[in-house]
Amino acid sequence: MMRPQFSSDPRELLGKCALVTGGTKGAGAAIARKLAAAGASVIVSARTMPTEAMATEVILADLSTAAGVETLVTRLSQQGGSVDILVHNLGGSSAPGGGFSVLTDAHWQEAFGLNLLPAVRLDRALVPTMAARRRGVVLHISSIQRRLPLPDATTAYAAAKAALTTYSKALSKEMGPQGVRVLSVAPGWIYTSAADAMVQEIAARRDIRPEAARQTILDALGGIPIGRPAWPEEVAELVGFLVSDRAASLHGTEYIIDGGTIATI
Structure with missing residues (x-):
């Protein structure tokens, strides 16, 4: 498969500060690179320091815990900067195969603790400042599995992503009148x-x-x-557009990038 290459206008996001969670690997890293190439000052969060050098600042924090979110928010406040773009990319699943009956309470709690609660906690801490300034963009990375769950191993993950999309829609209704755009993106296989x-x-x-x-x-x-x-860079291109002023009238909607995997409208 040929990996795509894209260009960016280095002035499009100039003067904006962006935070990308889970931004050191995969689609998260591609999103961070895209936003940086468009002129944004980018901060990424991760549980471990990446092995390769990054052009963006890395803050170590385990966002699957309330304490980890507090650590990240504290570091951001110490730097005195406010976030203009918040991309919730963190997510994943480590549940075993075998269907719903093998999923314990711990598996369910882990799925929601990684795929939903970090976004809820971070939004609660950072979005009020966006609203006070009447500007900002919040983007949640969901998954097409919220509509096409794979029951062998990802039932809890799919349910958590469905909850994230629903939460994102509710947040958009509340924050739109306050000048903050809220969107979600649902990738398929990346x-x-x-x-x-x-x-x-x-x-x-x-x-x-x-x-x-x-x-x-x-x-x-x-x-x-x-x-x-999809390549990570293709997901990043969609995100880069959605958080830019070119998408100023897009709000409260989920955008699917799955190569047509979902067969229905």
């Missing part, structure tokens, strides 16, 4: 380094070529009409 590692593992385990291993995943998803997953 070809991150973790996705590639999964493809390579399947290929090695089944003694097949990586192309065939990718096809097994496509088949499990019910097919992707364009024939491939």
Whole structure:
């Protein structure tokens, strides 16, 4: 698969401060690079320091806990800066396969603690300042699994992402009249380094070529009409547009980027 390349106007987000959670890997890192290339001052949060140097500032915090969110908010306040763009990219699932019956309370709590509550807590801390200035953009990264859950292993993850989308819509109704735009993006399969590692593992385990291993995943998803997953940079392009002034009238809506995986309107 050919990785796409995009250009950016380095003045589009000049003077804006952006915070991207989970911004050191995959789509989060691509989003952080995109916003920085568009002129924003970008801060990313992560649980561990990335192995590769980043052009953006990294604040270490475990946002799956209330204490971690407080750590991040404290660091931001110490720097005296206010956030103009808040991208909630943090999320994921480590639940075992086997369907709903193997999911314990701990699995459910972990899913909501990683995919919903960090956004709720951070918004509660940072959005009031946006409202006081009557400007700002909040963007939640959801998932098409909120509509197409994979019951073998991601029931709790899908439910948490559905809750995130619903929460995002409710927040948009409250904050729109106060000058803050709120949106969500629902990606399908994104070809991150973790996705590639999964493809390579399947290929090695089944003694097949990586192309065939990718096809097994496509088949499990019910097919992707364009024939491939999205690249992180493509998700970042959508996010970069949505948080810019070019999208000033877009609010309270979820945008799907899945190559046509969801077959219905």
